[in-house]
Amino acid sequence: MTGETRGKNSPRFVALCGRIFRDADPAFYPRVRYRGRTVYLCTETCRDAFLADPDVFYRVHRNSEKGKNLTGLEKS
Numbered sequence: 530m531t532g533e534t535r536g537k538n539s540p541r542f543v544a545l546c547g548r549i550f551r552d553a554d555p556a557f558y559p560r561v562r563y564r565g566r567t568v569y570l571c572t573e574t575c576r577d578a579f580l581a582d583p584d585v586f587y588r589v590h591r592n593s594e595k596g597k598n599l600t601g602l603e604k605s
């Protein structure tokens with residue numbers, strides 16, 4: 530009867546690029562203000578990519594949040 534102590538309290542957030550972090554504190558990750566919101570990035574490299582072209586980055590990754598199936602399909 531005490532099955533849900535874990536999960537609700539563990540910090541969890543989604544970086545703007547679509548990466549999902551569990552048991553991670555967002556305070557340790559880069560964040561930027563964008564359109565009045567605070568958004569998180571997984572790495573400083575990721576943040577730099579965002580800052581280089583915020584609108585494009587946001588649009589691309591916002592779409593990938595819905596369909597998730599884009600992950601792993603990138604050509605190398």
Ligand SMILES: [Zn+2]
Nearest residue numbers: 546571572575
């Ligand atoms: Zn990222």
